[in-house]
Amino acid sequence: MDQIRNVHDYQDKSHSFLEKTTDIDNKSYWRVRRPSPDGVNPFHPELPVEGIVIDATKHTVRTDAVIIDALLGHGVALDNYALGQQQEALRQKQLENRKL
Structure with missing residues (x-):
């Protein structure tokens, strides 16, 4: 004990x-x-x-420099594919607005 x-x-x-x-x-x-x-x-x-x-x-957990840049406001956190998807979605909305 x-x-x-x-x-x-x-x-x-x-x-x-x-x-x-x-x-x-x-x-x-x-x-x-x-x-x-x-x-x-x-x-x-x-x-x-x-x-x-x-x-x-x-x-301390390591993170990619891309994420740190994005969090600090110096970079973009999206890869090219995701960035392209975002741009196409915006383009589609703009085309829909023109139809109206």
Whole structure:
């Protein structure tokens, strides 16, 4: 029981994980401590997490330069086929408007 009573977080600080308590019949037993409401998210302190943060890793997902350019407003996110479809749909609408 001593081996699992404490757990270490991502900064190697020890936290009490189990607590001994009694039920309504006055029988004692071990239970997992309820999560602390002041858990700190190592990457986003404004978004607290419940419980003990054991490991914290940050991942960066690579994206194509085309998407980044489009998101920044410097490029077009559509490929040639999709761009052509969009232009044809616009042309079709313009022709329909001329008929009216």
